[in-house]
Amino acid sequence: MQKSVFRKTIEIIIFMVFIFFLFAPLLGMGIWSVALRWYWPNTFPQEIGFDYWLQALGITKSLTLGAVNVLPAFWLSLGIAIIVVIITMAIAIPAGYSLAKLKIPALLKGLILILFLLPRAFPQQPVFINLMLMFNKIGLTGTVLGVIFVHIVVGLVFAVWITASTFSSIPPELEEAARSVGATRLKAFFKVTLPISTPGLIASSVFVFLTSMDEFTGTFFIGIPFVTTLPMTLYSASGSNIQFASVIAILLLIPSILFMIVIQKFLKAEHLGGIGG
Amino acid sequence: MAILKVKNLSKNFGKVKAVQDVTFEATEGKVLSLLGPSGCGKTTTLRCIAGFENPERGDIYLDNRKITPFPPEKRGIGMVFQNYALWPHMTVYGNLAFGLQIRKVSKSEITKKIKKVLGMVQLEGYENRFPRQMSGGQQQRIAMARALVFEPEIMLLDEPLSNLDAQLREEMRFEFTELQRKLGITAIYVTHDQAEALVISDKIVILDQGRIVQSGSPKEIYSNPKNKFVAGFIAVTSFISGSVDSLIENKKKVVVKTNDGLAIHGFNNSFDIGQKVSVAMRMNVIKFIQDENESDRNKTNIFKGKIIQSSYLGNIIDYKIKVGNWEVRTNSDAKFNFKVGEEVTFYLSPEDIIVTRED
Numbered sequence: 001m002q003k004s005v006f007r008k009t010i011e012i013i014i015f016m017v018f019i020f021f022l023f024a025p026l027l028g029m030g031i032w033s034v035a036l037r038w039y040w041p042n043t044f045p046q047e048i049g050f051d052y053w054l055q056a057l058g059i060t061k062s063l064t065l066g067a068v069n070v071l072p073a074f075w076l077s078l079g080i081a082i083i084v085v086i087i088t089m090a091i092a093i094p095a096g097y098s099l100a101k102l103k104i105p106a107l108l109k110g111l112i113l114i115l116f117l118l119p120r121a122f123p124q125q126p127v128f129i130n131l132m133l134m135f136n137k138i139g140l141t142g143t144v145l146g147v148i149f150v151h152i153v154v155g156l157v158f159a160v161w162i163t164a165s166t167f168s169s170i171p172p173e174l175e176e177a178a179r180s181v182g183a184t185r186l187k188a189f190f191k192v193t194l195p196i197s198t199p200g201l202i203a204s205s206v207f208v209f210l211t212s213m214d215e216f217t218g219t220f221f222i223g224i225p226f227v228t229t230l231p232m233t234l235y236s237a238s239g240s241n242i243q244f245a246s247v248i249a250i251l252l253l254i255p256s257i258l259f260m261i262v263i264q265k266f267l268k269a270e271h272l273g274g275i276g277g
Numbered sequence: 278m279a280i281l282k283v284k285n286l287s288k289n290f291g292k293v294k295a296v297q298d299v300t301f302e303a304t305e306g307k308v309l310s311l312l313g314p315s316g317c318g319k320t321t322t323l324r325c326i327a328g329f330e331n332p333e334r335g336d337i338y339l340d341n342r343k344i345t346p347f348p349p350e351k352r353g354i355g356m357v358f359q360n361y362a363l364w365p366h367m368t369v370y371g372n373l374a375f376g377l378q379i380r381k382v383s384k385s386e387i388t389k390k391i392k393k394v395l396g397m398v399q400l401e402g403y404e405n406r407f408p409r410q411m412s413g414g415q416q417q418r419i420a421m422a423r424a425l426v427f428e429p430e431i432m433l434l435d436e437p438l439s440n441l442d443a444q445l446r447e448e449m450r451f452e453f454t455e456l457q458r459k460l461g462i463t464a465i466y467v468t469h470d471q472a473e474a475l476v477i478s479d480k481i482v483i484l485d486q487g488r489i490v491q492s493g494s495p496k497e498i499y500s501n502p503k504n505k506f507v508a509g510f511i512a513v514t515s516f517i518s519g520s521v522d523s524l525i526e527n528k529k530k531v532v533v534k535t536n537d538g539l540a541i542h543g544f545n546n547s548f549d550i551g552q553k554v555s556v557a558m559r560m561n562v563i564k565f566i567q568d569e570n571e572s573d574r575n576k577t578n579i580f581k582g583k584i585i586q587s588s589y590l591g592n593i594i595d596y597k598i599k600v601g602n603w604e605v606r607t608n609s610d611a612k613f614n615f616k617v618g619e620e621v622t623f624y625l626s627p628e629d630i631i632v633t634r635e636d
């Protein structure tokens with residue numbers, strides 16, 4: 001009895017610490033984003049209001065340092081992320097399918113997977129600096145196209161690995177059954193394999209989307225100074241204006257949280273799907 | 278309905294010779310079973326027929342039309358998979374309609390055909406169920422229906438009943454046979470279960486290590502297994518090895534001598550003197566003798582042994598008996614209640630035992 005009380009106490013403490021580390025920064029951000037005046041030693045802001053939100057969303061204008069309209073950056077980030085998802089998945093689906101389903105020698109298969117992993121296997125800065133030097137020669141630095149390319153390189157790692165494992169979790173007999181009743185390889189893929197792997201493919205696209213939304217290092221080296229995505233504005237704001245930084249951070253969180261909910265839903269659907277037999 | 282011929286089929290996986298020089302012919306409207314232990318090449322042979330594997334050598338003919346170069350979808354062969362392979366995202370209707378939709382069958386015709394095939398597998402009204410909402414036995418029937426609904430010329434079945442429990446499996450055997458007879462479809466049936474093969478087949482092909490060991494009707498194979506491997510696979514539980522000592526009764530019978538001095542009389546299968554053979558015994562061939570006078574009457578094939586294990590199974594008792602250097606198993610009527618360690622006398626009728634090649 002005593003032991004269980006002791007155990008419960010420990011559990012509660014761990015849970016509280018966990019909650020603290022998880023939510024305290026979020027709460028701090030929330031408070032900062034509405035704090036107009038907040039000086040030491042006050043526990044809470046002396047004056048609150050949505051002025052910074054209105055400025056960040058471009059509704060009112062102000063000359064405060066770092067107070068810029070972040071909406072263009074938000075739309076740019078969103079646009080880049082959507083294009084990146086489309087292109088990345090267009091590459092990752094056939095690549096993942098080939099790796100999972102075709103009779104590729106194990107050595108070659110490993111080599112291909114490592115090739116996709118390679119850009120992430122090294123420290124990011126040197127990789128991107130080299131990429132920047134290469135892009136400089138072909139005029140891709142400072143362009144949205146260059147940034148999209150960098151995001152694809154980063155996103156492909158997750159996308160190919162997740163799609164490959166999604167496809168390989170589907171029993172080969174399902175496609176064979178389709179072919180035995182008369183479907184071509186292509187038809188079997190589109191009517192059987194693709195619908196069954198939708199949850200995994202959506203999870204994969206969500207990861208790619210979030211990676212693109214949050215990508216900083218590559219965008220910094222390739223996109224600067226003309227391509228200003230949301231993380232870039234966050235970076236420039238965080239040095240000078242903590243309220244703005246908080247607003248941007250919260251804006252960045254919104255798609256992440258939305259997509260986490262989507263992932264949850266689809267991963268559950270996959271669980272209930274009863275794949276196999 | 279069609280005749281399927283497999284000629285000199287060989288398939289390797291790397292260095293493993295999965296199928297070697299396999300030749301057989303499936304008669305129109307009959308069931309041919311490919312029987313063997315796991316890894317004997319039976320499933321690979323079936324997958325070559327279906328078109329999922331490309332054989333290194335050999336050809337497959339459907340009604341004298343060479344189908345080896347065709348992809349699976351061009352062969353018009355129905356297949357039932359071991360794990361059923363029903364598409365989880367489609368209803369029963371969707372699963373059954375898929376093959377018909379590809380063949381551009383009209384919608385009203387599809388509905389009619391599905392209704393008919395569901396009637397055949399006794400699952401009328403299940404059109405809107407998803408596979409996960411059905412029991413294993415029901416899923417198995419749907420898998421069968423899916424392979425039949427587009428009216429293929431030939432049907433392949435890869436251990437279709439092995440995922441069902443024993444009782445259902447026995448029921449489904451009869452159902453399959455009934456359905457197959459009614460439709461008159463040619464079927465190739467892969468199984469590792471000898472009882473299943475004996476019940477459903479018109480012809481059995483026994484495979485071992487990628488090669489055909491014996492083929493014939495169930496009766497031929499059961500009563501006359503070609504060698505020890507086949508015998509062991511067809512319900513033989515005990516073997517005594519020896520060599521042919523002499524031929525008696527106009528060479529109709531042989532006397533097999535073992536290295537520990539047993540002499541067993543059995544029927545001759547064109548053996549020569551000195552040839553190494555195995556005496557194969559099924560579970561029920563040993564006849565216990567309790568009356569000493571009875572043992573005097575039959576001078577040959579009477580042996581003494583010692584019970585070394587006994588398992589009570591209700592109406593019967595399963596004994597393991599030590600005879601010379603050999604251990605033999607038998608089922609016996611529960612009226613003979615021997616104890617472990619007890620000495621017993623028993624008779625082996627030459628009609629019941631099988632003398633077969635050792636290799």
